[in-house]
Amino acid sequence: MKALLEYLDSRTDETIRTLDGLVRIQTAVPPGENYMRAMELAGRNLEELGFQVETIVMPRELFEKKNPRLLHLTGDRANLSAKLDVGAEKTLLINTHLDVVPASPNWTVPPFECTVKDGRIYGRGVADSKGGVAALITLLSAMSELDIKPNFNLNIALTTDEEMGPYSGLCYFADLGKLEADYFLSMDGDSDDITIASNGNVDWQVDVIGRSYHSGSSFLGINAIEKSIPVMNELMELKANIEKKRSKVPASMAISRMTGIKTLMPVLNITMINGGVKQNVVPDRCTLKGDRRFIPEENYDDVRKEFIDALSKVRKEHPDIILKWSCDEIYAPLLTDMKHPWVNKVKSVADDVAGRDVSLAGAQGSLDVAYAVKVTGLPACCYGIGRRTQSNTHSDDENILIEDLVMYTKFLGKLLSS
Numbered sequence: 001m002k003a004l005l006e007y008l009d010s011r012t013d014e015t016i017r018t019l020d021g022l023v024r025i026q027t028a029v030p031p032g033e034n035y036m037r038a039m040e041l042a043g044r045n046l047e048e049l050g051f052q053v054e055t056i057v058m059p060r061e062l063f064e065k066k067n068p069r070l071l072h073l074t075g076d077r078a079n080l081s082a083k084l085d086v087g088a089e090k091t092l093l094i095n096t097h098l099d100v101v102p103a104s105p106n107w108t109v110p111p112f113e114c115t116v117k118d119g120r121i122y123g124r125g126v127a128d129s130k131g132g133v134a135a136l137i138t139l140l141s142a143m144s145e146l147d148i149k150p151n152f153n154l155n156i157a158l159t160t161d162e163e164m165g166p167y168s169g170l171c172y173f174a175d176l177g178k179l180e181a182d183y184f185l186s187m188d189g190d191s192d193d194i195t196i197a198s199n200g201n202v203d204w205q206v207d208v209i210g211r212s213y214h215s216g217s218s219f220l221g222i223n224a225i226e227k228s229i230p231v232m233n234e235l236m237e238l239k240a241n242i243e244k245k246r247s248k249v250p251a252s253m254a255i256s257r258m259t260g261i262k263t264l265m266p267v268l269n270i271t272m273i274n275g276g277v278k279q280n281v282v283p284d285r286c287t288l289k290g291d292r293r294f295i296p297e298e299n300y301d302d303v304r305k306e307f308i309d310a311l312s313k314v315r316k317e318h319p320d321i322i323l324k325w326s327c328d329e330i331y332a333p334l335l336t337d338m339k340h341p342w343v344n345k346v347k348s349v350a351d352d353v354a355g356r357d358v359s360l361a362g363a364q365g366s367l368d369v370a371y372a373v374k375v376t377g378l379p380a381c382c383y384g385i386g387r388r389t390q391s392n393t394h395s396d397d398e399n400i401l402i403e404d405l406v407m408y409t410k411f412l413g414k415l416l417s418s
């Protein structure tokens with residue numbers, strides 16, 4: 001083990017070079033056009049290490065059926081499955097995504113290459129989530145050179161469209177049965193906490209229907225925007241009740257420190273409003289949209305029922321309001337038992353390598369990992385490289401500390417060989 005850890009230190013430049021190769025392939029989505037090239041690069045590396053490698057493209061018809069809002073995306077939705085059977089008793093599934101969010105013109109360094117500066121590596125995707133892939137490739141090649149066999153058979157799934165969703169490459173792999181394993185490590189996380197839970201996500205839409213008329217005689221029409229006010233008031237009342245609930249799962253350290261909120265909480269948001277065509281026309285429609293994040297202790301049917309109850313109240317109090325509504329579960333919540341032996345193992349290795357108590361926490365956002373876990377029932381831990389308050393994930397000048405990248409290769413090394 002000592003030899004492996006020292007060897008990993010000496011391979012830092014190589015890890016950065018591998019990461020640079022991945023960052024230079026522009027997999028920003030939208031449009032997500034170069035997935036195939038990213039998979040070829042990662043696949044070549046893993047094939048050389050003895051993995052059985054398969055590139056799987058999600059059929060266009062399936063992609064469009066499952067992601068009706070993503071029809072504008074072009075290019076093959078390519079994903080990689082790489083398996084190594086070392087004759088171990090248990091199999092470990094390791095996953096992350098190779099798509100990234102686009103870069104704004106405000107970057108101070110070129111986004112699609114790695115710039116090393118002041119102990120940090122800058123580049124789009126270094127934290128979310130190409131750094132993990134580079135660390136994994138270095139670790140596996142170091143283990144192979146030192147002739148150290150992993151304690152698990154490995155099932156590596158590198159997938160795409162996580163940044164768009166809802167039906168990402170990982171969801172497709174889950175449905176294809178490509179995620180067979182005993183344990184699940186998602187590298188799509190940060191290094192602040194080990195994420196073992198996340199909120200589920202429901203998208204909702206309410207259409208308030210009115211009747212258009214000349215605004216000079218607006219009393220002869222039905223103003224859909226004005227009629228949407230009681231709907232919004234009722235939703236705000238529902239929001240207040242929902243947001244009083246708390247999960248038993250601890251919130252992330254960053255959230256607790258910033259807000260004092262100690263455990264995961266549900267939220268209801270109105271995030272879009274659309275109505276009207278002109279100042280002098282009574283609007284005949286007002287569309288409200290939003291999302292509802294629900295904690296692992298809640299379920300989709302209850303979330304749906306809350307909506308139905310709130311909207312029936314509006315209908316009863318305002319019989320003149322005509323409204324249509326719909327809601328869809330985008331992701332289920334994720335919850336891995338915090339006492340599961342796999343969680344203990346990941347935590348003890350992370351504690352050891354980071355030299356601190358790495359907490360187990362839930363994410364307020366929603367993850368495609370939750371879909372995979374819903375299908376496979378695997379115990380899952382998400383742990384990655386970036387730091388939430390420093391890495392600028394999804395923002396300008398995304399970066400990681402070089403020492404965090406090296407630490408992550410060591411984390412993987414200890415996890416696979418202890």
Ligand SMILES: [Zn+2]
Nearest residue numbers: 128129162188
């Ligand atoms: Zn990510």
